[in-house]
Amino acid sequence: MDVLFVSADSSIQAYQALAETYAAIEPPTWSLLLAESCRGKGFEAAILDCTAERLSITDAVERIREANPRLVVFVVYGQNPNSGTTNMIGNSKLADTLREQYPEYRTCFVGSHVSALPLQVLADHDGIDLVLYNEGVYALHNLLASSLADEDILKTHGVGHKLHGRPTLNPPEQVVPQARMDIDLPGYAWDLLPYDKRPLDLYRSHFWHAGFDHGNRTPFAALYTSLGCRFKCDFCMINIVNRTSDAEDTVSAHSPMMRYWSPELMLREFEKLNQLGVETIRLSDEMFFLDKRHYEPLLNGIIDRGYQNRMWSYSRVDTVRPQHLDLFRRAGVEWFCLGIEAANQVIRKEVSKGTFKEINIREVCHTVRESGINIISNFIFGFPDDDLNSLCQTRDLAMELNTEMTNVYACQALPGSPLYYTAQKNGWTIPKQYEGFAFLAYDCLPLPTKHLSAAEVLQFRDDAWHKIFSNPDYLKLVESKFGPKQRNNVEDLFQIRLKRKLLGDAPPPMKTTPAERMPTNTAPKPMTA
Template identity: 35%
Template sequence: MTDLLLVFPNNRSRAYGALAATVAAISAPVQLGLTAAFARKAGLSVAVLDADAENLDPAGTAARVASARPLLVLLSTDSLNSGDVTKMAAASDTLRAIKAAAPGLPVAVEGVVPSAFPEQMLREEGADFVVQGEAYQQVVDLVGALKTGKPRPEEPVLGVWWLEGDKVATSQRPPLVKDPDQIPFVAWDLLPMDKYRAHHWHCFDDLGRRQPYASIYTNLGCPYTCTFCNVNVVYGKANFRPRTPENVVEEIDLLVKRYRVRNLRIVDNVFTIKPDLCEKLCDLIIRRGYDLNIWVYARVETVKTLGLLQKMKKAGINWVAYGIEAASEKVRDAVDKGSSEQVIDKAIELTRQAGIHIVGNFIFGLPEDDRDSMRRSFDMAKQYNFEYANFYAAMAYPGTELHDYARKEGIELPKTWAGYGQYSEDALPMSTRYLKPAEVLRFRDEAFVEYNTNPRYLEMMRAKFGQQAVDYIREILKIKLRRKLLEAG
């Protein structure tokens, strides 16, 4: 019998709506892959079912789980360094389907929402166990306890919650793993590597080469505290833990040599926090001569020198995504993202000089946003004419300060997990002090179309990536997102 079956549930069509079939990326579940590797190294027999990559619905996933009949199922609800909560909708449906197909089979859940609301996961979602925090040793200890019966409240498994009758049995989270070099590489051999597909914009230079694709991390956590962001919920606090560049490059080597990976996403929240480590990693990659197409997230304050950016470009980092969020300083300050306009401008200028493409990320509908400030954010994106712009509607994600604020202010929150999905038909953004959720969502959807049909943008894209990129953008625009909120009038 397999000790541990890790399941990444599928919510592609709910999270991405009409974009799911061909446009949305399919990314490896890095957190799940790390947990699998850790458990295997600790001596457990481990299997993985990436239902998202295999596009299995909850019933199909449950059938596979029932026939595998492991000692414990672990449902992973998001990926590493991620604030994504939309996977919860799929986790919830999959959990119910497993309970119907394999009654009595213990199911644990882990991730952002389970870490934020463990009791709710037990009482409302019907999970047998919740793993709060980083799911490494906890999972090994939980399987150990299940091998001899079940965990007992007098011998708690650190970070694991369950119900004893009507009472919640729990214990404090274990400390964070201090040195990520001690975590084994992702169990790539257990993942369906042929299924992963890069974001379309990441491959604008060659849209026929979106596969193979992998994700890797060089650091864990984020030292910043933006109030709308929940990337640190799993860790319990703001933190920053880097791997050594030597350790990272060994894993890249494996991905390149064994899986022929060219497209690589670095899933750090801020890749550039420690410039010396970035530089060292880039040197190691350059020395090995890989042909990589990498994208990273960075924060504008951490990008200070042209030299670093030039080295990043040489190592194959062709795209940097900056979270600019809003043009108005007042709007940014209110969510603790106080980057100044000069700093933003400087980072963009240096990145362009280095020849790196930019993804500009913006959020519409933050608490201080009104129509005028949202328009200023959009005009800023247009002015910079980024190679790609992500426009999000502000969501009060569980575990964030913004979520607490929304509750305190009586702001309507989504009633289903799918309501937090940016591209979901159920999407329900926050209202701002001046705008209703529908006004924010409509503005976001219209901004996306206006940006991508702007002649100046299309001209720049044609010059940089050729007609194929422009044609692809036009194809995407034909896909209409369904929004129940807007249909309701």
């Protein structure tokens, strides 16, 4: 085998007790893309998804040994913008353990955290030989076409290594250009994923995506129809995987771009999922509701084919086009995740570099809901200019909007974002461990603001979350739209109180292996092509 794409498990550290039942388990989207790309070039590839298969570190090491690949590629992305960093928890531990037990395997890391801090990743981990410091498609092709000898690695662009005793970056490599998206990233290797009784049944959607009904969460798939974002928000690191520079101060705002697959290719992917019996689908694009030249033919094609999908997609609150909401709803988009971020317009403009338009948030939300589409509203507490008054404004807006789902996060200086380097420059405390960047982790360490400590921000966030979800008006909404059982499920959810080291809590009890937390009746098996 030429290459094994590995995704290790970091869920219990990132989500605490929420990992058992409530956190989604998403297919490893970039593993699927890279595997299909490599197969298209004639290389033999496989995927090892430790979260889906409930594998311990010990079991995962043995599975890698059994596969015996020429190159072990750890693909470190995830569900949220911070996941490329937080998923380093399990992946770095697995790589270090593999090095201790089977040092002969060459290991390579790719992902957003690796793109942000490639030299630091190499310096911090003996078990990591190579990094790809953007999306890595062409660097990976070139590595696999070689013998992987030291002299081959030294001349492969887009690769970081430590062959001369210190971490070093080779000259940069390009990302896949728009004109070659369908050629060099020709779809998803769904057939390489494990399953129990039917394809993709080891994966589960977000709790709310299934209308708060656990029985409708699987099978589940997530896919991109485009890559990247045109905007340069201070708090976001999404575009860091587009980097084409080896400068150490490179941030996501240096490479704002979007690239699209053709509607024809994407409709073939939807047909594959339809044939596999998958209807619950996440559109993972950062800006799906942005360019109608892309989404109109794709959504119309889905409608014409009669797929009965249950989908959700992202949108900025200022890019919603009311005239197209009916098209989205008829295509099966049942949820929009709207990035509202903050109630205070001045703060919102500051962190988005002035790109947020003046809009009536209440009117946009009303229009979306009138179209029959549910809303997940996203808010962030603790931007640099936030004070207690502005935090209260954001919390109160979330409660007033009373959307079908609300996400609230404490602001993090995520590696790769402009805010990360602002924090470094100003001497703000930044987490030293991967766990510190996980929004819901015990070790979560958000940024302080100019007016509030990190502990005050985190306490406010956790209190606001419970206030929003225990709000009688919200519970009444859930019951009226989804049913009494679903209301009970939400009430069970808000009984869970996260433990926080920063707030003086004792560590939560940890079950040691994924299998203990999420048992499965049958040993997973790879899907047949």
